[in-house]
Amino acid sequence: MTAGQEVAKRPRSAQRTSLWGWLLALPTAWMVVFFVSSMVIIVLLSFGRTTNDGYPAFATSTANYRAIWNEVYLELLLRSLAYAVATVIISALIAYPVAYAIALHGGRYKNVLIAAIVVPFFASYLVRMYAWKALLSDDGLVNSGLRRSGLSDGITFLNTSGAVIAGLVYGFVVFMILPVYASLERLDKSLIEAGKDLYHSPVRTFFSVTLPATRAGLYGGVLLVFLPALGDFVSAQLLGGANTYMMGNLVQQQFTEGQNWPLGSALTVGLMAALTILMVAYLRGTSTRGREI
Amino acid sequence: MARARKLERKPPFAVGMTVIFFAWLYLPILAVALFSFNDKKSLSSFGGFSLRWYDDLVHNDALLDSLVASLKIATVATLGSLLLGTMLALGLERVRSRRGRVIGTITLLPLVTPEIVTGVAALLLFTGIGLKLSLTTVILAEITFSIAYVTVIVRGRLVGIAGEVEEAARDLGCTPFQAVRLVTLPSLIPALVGAGLLVFALVFDDFVLAFFTTGVDPQPLPVRVYSSIRFGVSPAINAIGTLMLVASALLIAAGLWIPRLFNRDTSSLDLITGGDRK
Numbered sequence: 001m002t003a004g005q006e007v008a009k010r011p012r013s014a015q016r017t018s019l020w021g022w023l024l025a026l027p028t029a030w031m032v033v034f035f036v037s038s039m040v041i042i043v044l045l046s047f048g049r050t051t052n053d054g055y056p057a058f059a060t061s062t063a064n065y066r067a068i069w070n071e072v073y074l075e076l077l078l079r080s081l082a083y084a085v086a087t088v089i090i091s092a093l094i095a096y097p098v099a100y101a102i103a104l105h106g107g108r109y110k111n112v113l114i115a116a117i118v119v120p121f122f123a124s125y126l127v128r129m130y131a132w133k134a135l136l137s138d139d140g141l142v143n144s145g146l147r148r149s150g151l152s153d154g155i156t157f158l159n160t161s162g163a164v165i166a167g168l169v170y171g172f173v174v175f176m177i178l179p180v181y182a183s184l185e186r187l188d189k190s191l192i193e194a195g196k197d198l199y200h201s202p203v204r205t206f207f208s209v210t211l212p213a214t215r216a217g218l219y220g221g222v223l224l225v226f227l228p229a230l231g232d233f234v235s236a237q238l239l240g241g242a243n244t245y246m247m248g249n250l251v252q253q254q255f256t257e258g259q260n261w262p263l264g265s266a267l268t269v270g271l272m273a274a275l276t277i278l279m280v281a282y283l284r285g286t287s288t289r290g291r292e293i
Numbered sequence: 294m295a296r297a298r299k300l301e302r303k304p305p306f307a308v309g310m311t312v313i314f315f316a317w318l319y320l321p322i323l324a325v326a327l328f329s330f331n332d333k334k335s336l337s338s339f340g341g342f343s344l345r346w347y348d349d350l351v352h353n354d355a356l357l358d359s360l361v362a363s364l365k366i367a368t369v370a371t372l373g374s375l376l377l378g379t380m381l382a383l384g385l386e387r388v389r390s391r392r393g394r395v396i397g398t399i400t401l402l403p404l405v406t407p408e409i410v411t412g413v414a415a416l417l418l419f420t421g422i423g424l425k426l427s428l429t430t431v432i433l434a435e436i437t438f439s440i441a442y443v444t445v446i447v448r449g450r451l452v453g454i455a456g457e458v459e460e461a462a463r464d465l466g467c468t469p470f471q472a473v474r475l476v477t478l479p480s481l482i483p484a485l486v487g488a489g490l491l492v493f494a495l496v497f498d499d500f501v502l503a504f505f506t507t508g509v510d511p512q513p514l515p516v517r518v519y520s521s522i523r524f525g526v527s528p529a530i531n532a533i534g535t536l537m538l539v540a541s542a543l544l545i546a547a548g549l550w551i552p553r554l555f556n557r558d559t560s561s562l563d564l565i566t567g568g569d570r571k
Protein backbone atom coordinates (compact mmCIF):
# COMPACT_ATOMS: atom_id res chain seq x y z
CA MET A 1 0.00 0.00 0.00
CA THR A 2 1.39 3.38 -1.00
CA ALA A 3 1.56 6.36 1.27
CA GLY A 4 -1.12 8.10 -0.78
CA GLN A 5 -3.65 5.32 -0.32
CA GLU A 6 -2.85 5.18 3.34
CA VAL A 7 -3.66 8.86 3.77
CA ALA A 8 -6.80 8.61 1.65
CA LYS A 9 -8.07 5.76 3.74
CA ARG A 10 -7.62 7.26 7.17
CA PRO A 11 -10.35 9.92 7.21
CA ARG A 12 -12.87 7.42 5.98
CA SER A 13 -12.23 4.94 8.74
CA ALA A 14 -12.39 7.77 11.27
CA GLN A 15 -15.72 8.76 9.78
CA ARG A 16 -16.92 5.15 10.01
CA THR A 17 -16.03 4.83 13.64
CA SER A 18 -17.81 8.03 14.56
CA LEU A 19 -20.98 6.90 12.75
CA TRP A 20 -21.02 3.59 14.62
CA GLY A 21 -20.19 5.39 17.83
CA TRP A 22 -23.24 7.62 17.38
CA LEU A 23 -25.41 4.60 16.68
CA LEU A 24 -24.36 3.14 20.02
CA ALA A 25 -25.00 6.31 21.99
CA LEU A 26 -28.82 6.32 22.10
CA PRO A 27 -29.42 2.67 23.07
CA THR A 28 -26.59 2.84 25.59
CA ALA A 29 -28.11 5.94 27.17
CA TRP A 30 -31.48 4.16 27.25
CA MET A 31 -30.05 1.12 29.01
CA VAL A 32 -28.22 3.27 31.54
CA VAL A 33 -31.33 5.32 32.34
CA PHE A 34 -33.86 2.49 32.44
CA PHE A 35 -31.88 -0.55 33.52
CA VAL A 36 -28.58 0.28 35.20
CA SER A 37 -29.99 3.15 37.26
CA SER A 38 -32.98 1.06 38.37
CA MET A 39 -30.56 -1.59 39.66
CA VAL A 40 -28.62 1.10 41.51
CA ILE A 41 -31.82 2.40 43.09
CA ILE A 42 -32.77 -1.06 44.34
CA VAL A 43 -29.38 -1.47 46.00
CA LEU A 44 -29.57 2.01 47.57
CA LEU A 45 -33.12 1.53 48.81
CA SER A 46 -32.18 -1.78 50.43
CA PHE A 47 -30.33 0.38 52.99
CA GLY A 48 -33.35 2.64 53.31
CA ARG A 49 -36.27 2.75 55.69
CA THR A 50 -40.02 3.33 55.68
CA THR A 51 -41.15 6.72 56.94
CA ASN A 52 -43.88 7.07 59.56
CA ASP A 53 -46.49 7.81 56.91
CA GLY A 54 -45.51 4.66 55.04
CA TYR A 55 -43.31 6.04 52.25
CA PRO A 56 -39.96 4.50 51.35
CA ALA A 57 -36.96 6.74 52.02
CA PHE A 58 -33.24 6.41 51.41
CA ALA A 59 -31.05 5.96 54.47
CA THR A 60 -27.88 4.19 55.49
CA SER A 61 -29.12 1.51 57.80
CA THR A 62 -28.55 -2.22 57.58
CA ALA A 63 -31.79 -2.89 59.43
CA ASN A 64 -33.39 -4.52 56.38
CA TYR A 65 -30.57 -6.99 55.97
CA ARG A 66 -30.68 -7.82 59.65
CA ALA A 67 -34.44 -8.31 59.31
CA ILE A 68 -33.92 -10.83 56.50
CA TRP A 69 -31.57 -12.87 58.63
CA ASN A 70 -34.22 -14.74 60.55
CA GLU A 71 -35.46 -18.30 60.57
CA VAL A 72 -38.63 -17.71 58.57
CA TYR A 73 -36.90 -16.02 55.65
CA LEU A 74 -33.93 -18.37 55.65
CA GLU A 75 -36.28 -21.34 55.52
CA LEU A 76 -38.02 -19.69 52.59
CA LEU A 77 -34.69 -19.17 50.82
CA LEU A 78 -33.71 -22.81 51.37
CA ARG A 79 -37.11 -23.96 50.11
CA SER A 80 -36.73 -21.81 46.98
CA LEU A 81 -33.27 -23.25 46.37
CA ALA A 82 -34.57 -26.80 46.87
CA TYR A 83 -37.45 -26.21 44.44
CA ALA A 84 -35.14 -24.66 41.85
CA VAL A 85 -32.63 -27.52 42.14
CA ALA A 86 -35.40 -30.11 41.88
CA THR A 87 -36.75 -28.27 38.83
CA VAL A 88 -33.32 -28.33 37.20
CA ILE A 89 -32.81 -32.06 37.86
CA ILE A 90 -36.26 -33.11 36.67
CA SER A 91 -35.97 -30.84 33.62
CA ALA A 92 -32.64 -32.43 32.71
CA LEU A 93 -34.05 -35.95 33.11
CA ILE A 94 -36.94 -35.06 30.79
CA ALA A 95 -35.05 -32.85 28.35
CA TYR A 96 -32.11 -35.10 27.59
CA PRO A 97 -34.01 -38.13 26.24
CA VAL A 98 -36.41 -35.86 24.34
CA ALA A 99 -33.60 -33.82 22.76
CA TYR A 100 -31.73 -37.07 22.04
CA ALA A 101 -34.67 -38.72 20.31
CA ILE A 102 -35.36 -35.63 18.19
CA ALA A 103 -31.75 -34.78 17.32
CA LEU A 104 -30.59 -38.31 16.48
CA HIS A 105 -33.78 -40.02 15.38
CA GLY A 106 -36.07 -37.16 14.35
CA GLY A 107 -35.10 -37.49 10.70
CA ARG A 108 -36.89 -34.97 8.53
CA TYR A 109 -39.36 -34.15 11.30
CA LYS A 110 -36.65 -32.63 13.49
CA ASN A 111 -37.50 -28.99 12.85
CA VAL A 112 -41.24 -29.59 13.07
CA LEU A 113 -40.84 -31.33 16.43
CA ILE A 114 -38.64 -28.59 17.85
CA ALA A 115 -41.06 -25.93 16.61
CA ALA A 116 -43.90 -27.88 18.26
CA ILE A 117 -42.02 -27.59 21.53
CA VAL A 118 -40.94 -23.97 21.12
CA VAL A 119 -44.26 -22.44 20.07
CA PRO A 120 -46.34 -23.19 23.20
CA PHE A 121 -43.38 -22.35 25.43
CA PHE A 122 -42.87 -18.95 23.91
CA ALA A 123 -46.61 -18.43 23.87
CA SER A 124 -48.15 -17.42 27.14
CA TYR A 125 -46.40 -18.63 30.30
CA LEU A 126 -49.39 -17.50 32.33
CA VAL A 127 -51.92 -19.39 30.23
CA ARG A 128 -49.84 -22.55 30.40
CA MET A 129 -49.65 -22.27 34.18
CA TYR A 130 -53.38 -21.74 34.22
CA ALA A 131 -53.93 -24.77 31.99
CA TRP A 132 -51.83 -26.91 34.32
CA LYS A 133 -53.81 -25.62 37.32
CA ALA A 134 -57.14 -26.31 35.62
CA LEU A 135 -56.05 -29.86 34.81
CA LEU A 136 -54.93 -30.61 38.37
CA SER A 137 -57.65 -28.80 40.30
CA ASP A 138 -59.97 -30.76 42.58
CA ASP A 139 -62.76 -30.81 40.00
CA GLY A 140 -60.32 -30.89 37.09
CA LEU A 141 -59.92 -33.47 34.36
CA VAL A 142 -57.34 -35.65 36.14
CA ASN A 143 -59.33 -35.99 39.33
CA SER A 144 -62.63 -36.61 37.58
CA GLY A 145 -60.86 -39.26 35.49
CA LEU A 146 -59.56 -40.92 38.64
CA ARG A 147 -63.01 -40.87 40.23
CA ARG A 148 -64.74 -42.24 37.18
CA SER A 149 -62.25 -45.06 36.78
CA GLY A 150 -62.75 -45.89 40.46
CA LEU A 151 -59.02 -45.81 41.15
CA SER A 152 -59.32 -43.18 43.84
CA ASP A 153 -61.61 -40.55 45.30
CA GLY A 154 -59.37 -37.91 43.86
CA ILE A 155 -56.00 -36.63 44.85
CA THR A 156 -55.28 -33.14 46.14
CA PHE A 157 -52.55 -31.99 43.78
CA LEU A 158 -52.76 -28.27 44.35
CA ASN A 159 -51.09 -26.61 47.33
CA THR A 160 -48.32 -29.20 47.43
CA SER A 161 -44.59 -28.86 46.78
CA GLY A 162 -44.99 -31.37 43.97
CA ALA A 163 -47.50 -29.19 42.16
CA VAL A 164 -45.24 -26.14 42.40
CA ILE A 165 -42.19 -28.03 41.12
CA ALA A 166 -44.25 -29.63 38.35
CA GLY A 167 -45.43 -26.16 37.38
CA LEU A 168 -41.87 -24.85 37.30
CA VAL A 169 -40.75 -27.78 35.15
CA TYR A 170 -43.73 -27.28 32.85
CA GLY A 171 -42.81 -23.61 32.63
CA PHE A 172 -39.09 -23.81 31.97
CA VAL A 173 -38.10 -27.25 30.61
CA VAL A 174 -37.79 -25.77 27.11
CA PHE A 175 -34.73 -23.80 28.25
CA MET A 176 -33.09 -27.16 28.92
CA ILE A 177 -34.24 -28.85 25.72
CA LEU A 178 -32.97 -26.15 23.32
CA PRO A 179 -29.29 -26.03 24.39
CA VAL A 180 -29.10 -29.82 24.83
CA TYR A 181 -30.67 -30.29 21.41
CA ALA A 182 -28.21 -27.80 19.90
CA SER A 183 -25.21 -29.67 21.33
CA LEU A 184 -26.57 -33.09 20.30
CA GLU A 185 -27.13 -31.74 16.78
CA ARG A 186 -23.48 -30.75 16.57
CA LEU A 187 -22.29 -34.05 18.04
CA ASP A 188 -20.00 -35.98 15.73
CA LYS A 189 -22.05 -39.15 15.11
CA SER A 190 -18.96 -41.14 14.16
CA LEU A 191 -17.95 -40.98 17.83
CA ILE A 192 -21.00 -43.09 18.69
CA GLU A 193 -20.15 -45.56 15.94
CA ALA A 194 -16.59 -45.72 17.25
CA GLY A 195 -17.98 -46.62 20.63
CA LYS A 196 -20.03 -49.40 19.07
CA ASP A 197 -17.02 -50.64 17.10
CA LEU A 198 -15.20 -51.03 20.38
CA TYR A 199 -18.04 -53.33 21.48
CA HIS A 200 -19.40 -50.93 24.03
CA SER A 201 -22.97 -51.56 24.97
CA PRO A 202 -25.32 -48.75 23.89
CA VAL A 203 -25.66 -47.70 27.54
CA ARG A 204 -21.91 -47.60 28.04
CA THR A 205 -21.42 -45.72 24.79
CA PHE A 206 -23.94 -43.18 25.96
CA PHE A 207 -22.23 -42.58 29.29
CA SER A 208 -18.65 -42.64 28.01
CA VAL A 209 -19.12 -40.81 24.69
CA THR A 210 -22.43 -39.02 24.10
CA LEU A 211 -23.04 -37.51 27.50
CA PRO A 212 -19.51 -36.10 28.02
CA ALA A 213 -19.48 -34.67 24.49
CA THR A 214 -22.71 -32.75 25.07
CA ARG A 215 -22.18 -31.61 28.63
CA ALA A 216 -21.70 -27.96 27.57
CA GLY A 217 -25.32 -27.90 26.36
CA LEU A 218 -26.47 -29.54 29.56
CA TYR A 219 -24.61 -26.97 31.69
CA GLY A 220 -26.12 -24.16 29.65
CA GLY A 221 -29.57 -25.62 30.22
CA VAL A 222 -28.96 -25.95 33.96
CA LEU A 223 -28.23 -22.23 34.16
CA LEU A 224 -31.13 -21.20 31.93
CA VAL A 225 -33.64 -23.20 34.00
CA PHE A 226 -32.21 -22.38 37.40
CA LEU A 227 -32.29 -18.59 36.98
CA PRO A 228 -35.99 -18.14 36.19
CA ALA A 229 -37.06 -20.99 38.51
CA LEU A 230 -35.47 -19.34 41.55
CA GLY A 231 -37.12 -15.98 40.89
CA ASP A 232 -40.55 -17.29 39.89
CA PHE A 233 -43.61 -16.40 41.90
CA VAL A 234 -46.42 -17.40 39.56
CA SER A 235 -46.09 -21.16 40.00
CA ALA A 236 -46.19 -21.03 43.80
CA GLN A 237 -48.99 -18.46 43.69
CA LEU A 238 -51.28 -20.39 41.37
CA LEU A 239 -50.42 -24.00 42.22
CA GLY A 240 -49.20 -23.75 45.80
CA GLY A 241 -50.19 -22.17 49.05
CA ALA A 242 -48.59 -20.26 51.88
CA ASN A 243 -46.45 -23.25 52.88
CA THR A 244 -44.92 -23.55 49.40
CA TYR A 245 -44.10 -19.88 48.90
CA MET A 246 -40.77 -19.02 47.35
CA MET A 247 -38.45 -15.99 47.45
CA GLY A 248 -40.32 -14.49 44.52
CA ASN A 249 -43.61 -14.55 46.43
CA LEU A 250 -42.01 -12.84 49.39
CA VAL A 251 -40.51 -10.10 47.21
CA GLN A 252 -43.78 -9.64 45.36
CA GLN A 253 -45.71 -9.32 48.66
CA GLN A 254 -43.39 -6.62 49.97
CA PHE A 255 -43.97 -4.56 46.86
CA THR A 256 -47.69 -5.10 46.36
CA GLU A 257 -49.40 -6.15 49.58
CA GLY A 258 -46.83 -5.69 52.35
CA GLN A 259 -45.84 -2.21 51.23
CA ASN A 260 -42.37 -2.39 52.72
CA TRP A 261 -40.28 -1.43 49.73
CA PRO A 262 -36.92 -1.10 51.50
CA LEU A 263 -37.29 -4.62 52.92
CA GLY A 264 -38.40 -5.86 49.51
CA SER A 265 -35.32 -4.25 47.96
CA ALA A 266 -33.05 -5.96 50.48
CA LEU A 267 -34.73 -9.30 49.68
CA THR A 268 -34.22 -8.65 45.96
CA VAL A 269 -30.55 -7.79 46.47
CA GLY A 270 -30.24 -10.96 48.57
CA LEU A 271 -31.79 -13.00 45.76
CA MET A 272 -29.42 -11.46 43.22
CA ALA A 273 -26.43 -12.03 45.50
CA ALA A 274 -27.38 -15.69 45.98
CA LEU A 275 -27.73 -16.08 42.21
CA THR A 276 -24.42 -14.38 41.51
CA ILE A 277 -22.54 -16.52 44.04
CA LEU A 278 -24.08 -19.70 42.64
CA MET A 279 -23.37 -18.62 39.07
CA VAL A 280 -19.72 -17.76 39.75
CA ALA A 281 -19.22 -21.04 41.61
CA TYR A 282 -20.92 -22.87 38.78
CA LEU A 283 -18.89 -21.18 36.05
CA ARG A 284 -15.67 -21.92 37.96
CA GLY A 285 -16.72 -25.53 38.47
CA THR A 286 -17.57 -26.09 34.83
CA SER A 287 -14.44 -24.37 33.50
CA THR A 288 -12.07 -26.40 35.73
CA ARG A 289 -13.78 -29.59 34.70
CA GLY A 290 -13.36 -28.48 31.10
CA ARG A 291 -9.63 -28.00 31.60
CA GLU A 292 -9.09 -31.39 33.20
CA ILE A 293 -10.33 -33.27 30.16
CA MET B 294 -24.85 -55.40 8.08
CA ALA B 295 -26.67 -56.52 11.16
CA ARG B 296 -24.63 -54.15 13.27
CA ALA B 297 -25.17 -51.26 10.93
CA ARG B 298 -28.89 -51.77 11.16
CA LYS B 299 -28.67 -51.90 14.93
CA LEU B 300 -27.15 -48.41 14.93
CA GLU B 301 -30.27 -47.11 13.27
CA ARG B 302 -32.63 -48.66 15.78
CA LYS B 303 -34.44 -46.04 17.76
CA PRO B 304 -33.74 -46.17 21.49
CA PRO B 305 -37.11 -47.16 23.00
CA PHE B 306 -36.55 -45.25 26.23
CA ALA B 307 -35.81 -41.90 24.56
CA VAL B 308 -38.63 -42.29 22.05
CA GLY B 309 -41.08 -43.30 24.78
CA MET B 310 -40.09 -40.31 26.89
CA THR B 311 -40.61 -38.04 23.89
CA VAL B 312 -44.13 -39.34 23.32
CA ILE B 313 -44.99 -38.89 27.01
CA PHE B 314 -43.41 -35.44 26.96
CA PHE B 315 -45.53 -34.25 24.06
CA ALA B 316 -48.66 -35.61 25.70
CA TRP B 317 -47.78 -33.78 28.93
CA LEU B 318 -46.95 -30.61 27.00
CA TYR B 319 -50.17 -30.46 25.04
CA LEU B 320 -52.74 -32.17 27.27
CA PRO B 321 -53.34 -29.18 29.59
CA ILE B 322 -53.48 -26.72 26.67
CA LEU B 323 -55.85 -28.90 24.67
CA ALA B 324 -58.05 -29.45 27.72
CA VAL B 325 -58.34 -25.69 28.21
CA ALA B 326 -59.16 -25.19 24.54
CA LEU B 327 -61.77 -27.98 24.60
CA PHE B 328 -63.50 -26.79 27.77
CA SER B 329 -63.65 -23.23 26.48
CA PHE B 330 -66.36 -24.60 24.16
CA ASN B 331 -68.17 -26.35 26.99
CA ASP B 332 -71.84 -25.60 27.44
CA LYS B 333 -71.57 -26.36 31.16
CA LYS B 334 -69.53 -24.51 33.76
CA SER B 335 -67.74 -27.72 34.74
CA LEU B 336 -64.05 -28.28 34.06
CA SER B 337 -64.35 -32.06 34.07
CA SER B 338 -67.42 -33.04 32.10
CA PHE B 339 -68.34 -31.82 28.67
CA GLY B 340 -71.97 -30.78 28.25
CA GLY B 341 -72.04 -30.05 24.56
CA PHE B 342 -70.55 -27.48 22.23
CA SER B 343 -71.25 -23.84 22.91
CA LEU B 344 -69.74 -20.44 22.25
CA ARG B 345 -71.30 -18.88 25.33
CA TRP B 346 -67.94 -18.16 27.03
CA TYR B 347 -66.64 -16.44 23.94
CA ASP B 348 -69.87 -14.50 23.84
CA ASP B 349 -69.17 -13.48 27.45
CA LEU B 350 -65.78 -12.13 26.41
CA VAL B 351 -67.14 -10.01 23.60
CA HIS B 352 -69.48 -8.30 26.06
CA ASN B 353 -66.90 -7.84 28.79
CA ASP B 354 -65.80 -4.22 28.42
CA ALA B 355 -63.05 -4.37 31.02
CA LEU B 356 -61.48 -7.32 29.25
CA LEU B 357 -61.72 -5.66 25.86
CA ASP B 358 -60.07 -2.53 27.28
CA SER B 359 -57.26 -4.75 28.53
CA LEU B 360 -56.92 -6.35 25.13
CA VAL B 361 -56.61 -2.94 23.46
CA ALA B 362 -54.11 -1.84 26.10
CA SER B 363 -51.96 -4.93 25.50
CA LEU B 364 -52.07 -4.41 21.74
CA LYS B 365 -50.91 -0.81 22.20
CA ILE B 366 -48.12 -1.84 24.57
CA ALA B 367 -46.90 -4.60 22.26
CA THR B 368 -46.98 -2.40 19.13
CA VAL B 369 -45.09 0.54 20.59
CA ALA B 370 -42.62 -1.66 22.49
CA THR B 371 -41.91 -3.69 19.34
CA LEU B 372 -41.20 -0.60 17.25
CA GLY B 373 -39.09 1.01 19.98
CA SER B 374 -37.00 -2.06 20.70
CA LEU B 375 -36.53 -2.77 16.97
CA LEU B 376 -35.12 0.73 16.50
CA LEU B 377 -32.86 0.73 19.55
CA GLY B 378 -31.88 -2.94 19.22
CA THR B 379 -30.89 -2.55 15.57
CA MET B 380 -28.83 0.56 16.28
CA LEU B 381 -27.13 -1.32 19.07
CA ALA B 382 -26.49 -4.41 16.96
CA LEU B 383 -24.98 -2.36 14.11
CA GLY B 384 -22.83 -0.37 16.51
CA LEU B 385 -21.63 -3.40 18.46
CA GLU B 386 -20.87 -5.44 15.36
CA ARG B 387 -18.76 -2.69 13.77
CA VAL B 388 -17.09 -1.13 16.81
CA ARG B 389 -14.98 -3.91 18.19
CA SER B 390 -13.52 -2.08 21.14
CA ARG B 391 -13.45 -2.79 24.84
CA ARG B 392 -16.10 -0.10 25.30
CA GLY B 393 -18.27 -1.99 22.80
CA ARG B 394 -17.91 -5.22 24.77
CA VAL B 395 -18.91 -3.49 28.01
CA ILE B 396 -21.99 -2.02 26.36
CA GLY B 397 -22.78 -5.41 24.81
CA THR B 398 -22.66 -7.07 28.20
CA ILE B 399 -24.89 -4.45 29.82
CA THR B 400 -27.55 -4.87 27.17
CA LEU B 401 -27.55 -8.64 27.59
CA LEU B 402 -27.96 -8.38 31.38
CA PRO B 403 -31.78 -8.23 31.29
CA LEU B 404 -31.75 -11.70 29.71
CA VAL B 405 -30.01 -13.25 32.74
CA THR B 406 -31.73 -11.16 35.40
CA PRO B 407 -34.80 -12.84 36.89
CA GLU B 408 -37.83 -10.95 35.63
CA ILE B 409 -39.08 -10.23 39.11
CA VAL B 410 -35.88 -8.28 39.82
CA THR B 411 -36.20 -6.27 36.59
CA GLY B 412 -39.85 -5.61 37.37
CA VAL B 413 -39.30 -4.49 40.94
CA ALA B 414 -36.36 -2.30 39.91
CA ALA B 415 -38.40 -0.66 37.16
CA LEU B 416 -41.21 0.01 39.63
CA LEU B 417 -38.76 1.73 41.99
CA LEU B 418 -37.24 3.78 39.18
CA PHE B 419 -40.56 5.02 37.82
CA THR B 420 -41.97 5.98 41.20
CA GLY B 421 -38.58 7.44 42.16
CA ILE B 422 -38.52 9.87 39.24
CA GLY B 423 -42.18 10.67 39.75
CA LEU B 424 -43.65 8.94 36.68
CA LYS B 425 -47.23 7.90 37.31
CA LEU B 426 -47.65 4.17 36.63
CA SER B 427 -49.59 3.75 33.39
CA LEU B 428 -49.37 2.08 30.01
CA THR B 429 -46.38 4.35 29.29
CA THR B 430 -44.34 2.91 32.14
CA VAL B 431 -45.20 -0.63 30.99
CA ILE B 432 -44.01 0.27 27.48
CA LEU B 433 -40.74 1.76 28.78
CA ALA B 434 -40.02 -1.36 30.83
CA GLU B 435 -40.94 -3.71 27.98
CA ILE B 436 -38.67 -1.87 25.53
CA THR B 437 -35.76 -2.10 27.97
CA PHE B 438 -36.34 -5.83 28.30
CA SER B 439 -36.83 -6.52 24.57
CA ILE B 440 -33.79 -4.65 23.21
CA ALA B 441 -31.60 -7.65 24.07
CA TYR B 442 -33.71 -10.05 21.95
CA VAL B 443 -33.57 -7.76 18.93
CA THR B 444 -29.83 -7.21 19.35
CA VAL B 445 -29.07 -10.94 19.60
CA ILE B 446 -31.16 -11.79 16.52
CA VAL B 447 -29.91 -8.89 14.39
CA ARG B 448 -26.28 -9.49 15.35
CA GLY B 449 -26.68 -13.13 14.38
CA ARG B 450 -27.75 -11.98 10.94
CA LEU B 451 -25.07 -9.26 10.70
CA VAL B 452 -22.32 -11.81 11.14
CA GLY B 453 -23.48 -13.32 7.86
CA ILE B 454 -23.30 -9.99 6.01
CA ALA B 455 -19.74 -9.17 5.16
CA GLY B 456 -18.60 -5.67 6.03
CA GLU B 457 -16.98 -5.65 2.56
CA VAL B 458 -20.34 -5.18 0.86
CA GLU B 459 -20.79 -1.98 2.79
CA GLU B 460 -17.21 -1.05 1.96
CA ALA B 461 -17.96 -1.61 -1.73
CA ALA B 462 -20.97 0.68 -1.52
CA ARG B 463 -18.70 3.31 0.00
CA ASP B 464 -16.23 2.89 -2.83
CA LEU B 465 -19.08 3.49 -5.25
CA GLY B 466 -19.65 6.85 -3.62
CA CYS B 467 -22.12 6.18 -0.83
CA THR B 468 -21.89 8.13 2.39
CA PRO B 469 -21.66 5.85 5.46
CA PHE B 470 -25.30 6.57 6.19
CA GLN B 471 -26.34 5.68 2.64
CA ALA B 472 -24.31 2.48 2.77
CA VAL B 473 -26.22 1.35 5.84
CA ARG B 474 -29.58 2.48 4.52
CA LEU B 475 -29.18 1.07 1.00
CA VAL B 476 -27.12 -2.06 1.61
CA THR B 477 -27.11 -3.25 5.20
CA LEU B 478 -30.67 -2.52 6.29
CA PRO B 479 -32.39 -4.23 3.34
CA SER B 480 -30.45 -7.42 3.99
CA LEU B 481 -31.50 -7.22 7.64
CA ILE B 482 -35.22 -7.22 6.84
CA PRO B 483 -35.79 -10.97 7.44
CA ALA B 484 -34.11 -10.74 10.83
CA LEU B 485 -36.09 -7.61 11.68
CA VAL B 486 -39.39 -9.24 10.74
CA GLY B 487 -38.56 -12.32 12.80
CA ALA B 488 -37.38 -10.30 15.79
CA GLY B 489 -40.40 -8.00 15.54
CA LEU B 490 -42.92 -10.85 15.59
CA LEU B 491 -41.12 -12.61 18.43
CA VAL B 492 -40.90 -9.45 20.55
CA PHE B 493 -44.55 -8.60 19.85
CA ALA B 494 -45.65 -12.04 21.04
CA LEU B 495 -43.37 -11.94 24.10
CA VAL B 496 -44.48 -8.45 25.14
CA PHE B 497 -48.15 -9.12 24.49
CA ASP B 498 -47.97 -12.15 26.77
CA ASP B 499 -45.56 -10.76 29.32
CA PHE B 500 -46.99 -10.88 32.79
CA VAL B 501 -44.26 -10.19 35.35
CA LEU B 502 -42.94 -6.84 34.07
CA ALA B 503 -46.44 -5.62 33.28
CA PHE B 504 -47.61 -6.66 36.75
CA PHE B 505 -45.08 -4.43 38.50
CA THR B 506 -45.16 -1.43 36.18
CA THR B 507 -48.85 -1.06 35.36
CA GLY B 508 -51.18 1.53 36.81
CA VAL B 509 -54.81 1.09 37.75
CA ASP B 510 -56.70 1.11 34.49
CA PRO B 511 -56.75 -0.32 31.93
CA GLN B 512 -54.58 -3.22 33.05
CA PRO B 513 -52.67 -5.19 30.42
CA LEU B 514 -54.44 -8.42 29.48
CA PRO B 515 -52.10 -10.89 31.24
CA VAL B 516 -52.38 -8.90 34.49
CA ARG B 517 -56.17 -8.98 34.32
CA VAL B 518 -56.14 -12.70 33.50
CA TYR B 519 -53.83 -13.30 36.46
CA SER B 520 -56.17 -11.59 38.90
CA SER B 521 -59.11 -13.64 37.63
CA ILE B 522 -57.16 -16.92 37.86
CA ARG B 523 -56.36 -16.21 41.48
CA PHE B 524 -60.06 -16.40 42.27
CA GLY B 525 -60.31 -19.83 40.68
CA VAL B 526 -60.76 -21.25 37.24
CA SER B 527 -63.74 -20.60 35.00
CA PRO B 528 -64.66 -21.37 31.41
CA ALA B 529 -64.47 -17.65 30.57
CA ILE B 530 -60.74 -17.74 31.37
CA ASN B 531 -60.52 -20.91 29.29
CA ALA B 532 -61.83 -18.92 26.34
CA ILE B 533 -59.48 -15.97 26.78
CA GLY B 534 -56.56 -18.34 27.41
CA THR B 535 -57.33 -20.24 24.23
CA LEU B 536 -57.46 -17.03 22.22
CA MET B 537 -54.17 -15.79 23.70
CA LEU B 538 -52.46 -19.10 22.95
CA VAL B 539 -53.72 -19.22 19.37
CA ALA B 540 -52.75 -15.60 18.73
CA SER B 541 -49.22 -15.93 20.07
CA ALA B 542 -48.69 -19.34 18.48
CA LEU B 543 -49.61 -17.83 15.10
CA LEU B 544 -47.29 -14.86 15.64
CA ILE B 545 -44.39 -17.04 16.69
CA ALA B 546 -44.95 -19.50 13.88
CA ALA B 547 -44.91 -16.54 11.48
CA GLY B 548 -41.77 -15.23 13.17
CA LEU B 549 -40.11 -18.60 12.61
CA TRP B 550 -41.22 -19.08 9.03
CA ILE B 551 -41.23 -15.61 7.43
CA PRO B 552 -37.45 -15.05 7.72
CA ARG B 553 -37.09 -18.43 6.05
CA LEU B 554 -38.98 -17.25 2.98
CA PHE B 555 -36.39 -14.54 2.53
CA ASN B 556 -33.43 -16.70 3.22
CA ARG B 557 -33.66 -20.41 2.58
CA ASP B 558 -30.20 -21.48 3.65
CA THR B 559 -30.46 -20.65 7.34
CA SER B 560 -32.95 -22.29 9.63
CA SER B 561 -34.71 -19.50 11.47
CA LEU B 562 -34.99 -21.80 14.49
CA ASP B 563 -31.31 -20.95 14.89
CA LEU B 564 -32.44 -17.45 15.72
CA ILE B 565 -33.98 -18.77 18.89
CA THR B 566 -31.60 -21.56 19.78
CA GLY B 567 -28.69 -19.35 18.71
CA GLY B 568 -29.81 -16.77 21.22
CA ASP B 569 -29.24 -19.27 23.99
CA ARG B 570 -25.88 -20.28 22.69
CA LYS B 571 -24.55 -16.72 22.99
